[in-house]
Amino acid sequence: MAQSLSIQKLLDEFERLPGIGPKSAQRIVYWLLNAQPNDANRLAQAIIEVKETVHFCKQCFNYAEDDLCQFCKDSERDASLICVVSEPRDVLAIEKTGEFSGLYHVLGGAISPIDGIGPDDLTIKDLLGRLATDEVKEVLLATNPNVEGETTAIYLSKIIKPLGVRCTRLASGLPVGGDLEFADEVTLGRAIESRREL
């Protein structure tokens, strides 16, 4: 072994993180060794703190520091519109667009028989509970545009529509700034099918 034990241990821990290979781990560890003790400890404390303070929002299952997340707490958000996503990171992606002002509901995954994930493994019951009040007028199904996400969206629309709540789905089509030539057939086909009036 070419390293001291505690350096090797830190290398191993960094290599377990997603997207970090042996070279990146080495670069980070030597940077930390060279950093001021305070700088390195701030990272350690931030990791500990996030695991202590962050849990799931009681209403929408997004990450939250209090009982409710910042969106569920915010009385200025449109409570008649709920955007349903698979994971908390999808909330972030949608917030970044600045196009959505409603509330969220995080399913905690998508229906996937192959992985043994059925409707009961997701927070669908809690979503239906939120729809039981008359407040919600529309549910935007923003699960991923892949097999599992589509399956989940179709499943949800079938049980939500009979409740008299409007169900919508994110549009599929060509990515903005993309090249027609490089689009896959399914996406291009969907873009033609969903063509809009100019």
Added chain:
Amino acid sequence: MAQSLSIQKLLDEFERLPGIGPKSAQRIVYWLLNAQPNDANRLAQAIIEVKETVHFCKQCFNYAEDDLCQFCKDSERDASLICVVSEPRDVLAIEKTGEFSGLYHVLGGAISPIDGIGPDDLTIKDLLGRLATDEVKEVLLATNPNVEGETTAIYLSKIIKPLGVRCTRLASGLPVGGDLEFADEVTLGRAIESRREL
């Protein structure tokens, strides 16, 4: 702000690491949020531990957990040969080759007038102290093959040679497995100049 405060803090800390951009930081933070508390805390503890236990070897200035690093402690290493490098990470690179069995000396940088780094800012005095005993027969100058590294190597050879110690330098030339076509002129020129008998 689209995140809870402690998530944002952790994102900021990860983005400060070398080679980690906003997207990688986000991926890692969501992975940590999703991980078992123990998994996340092991990383935090490893960071704290490394900063507490690792310091510089008193003899060679490599990273060490005790007074001496594992190489200086190892009586099976060849103490008549010292490899001089700029940074502790260079020790690791040389160890990985398996071609070197001597001791090391880490300068802590290279001479660079532009950055205001002169010979007195490096551990050159300590190196000369090690050469004062008659034990050392050869010093391999393994600073980087760039302007600062070459300058440092030339400077060191000028003060070490008069002590009757042999001074050697890493060979420059084409990288093994490389392509002649893509080699820069300086490297190719050096490879011709240092051509060897077959």
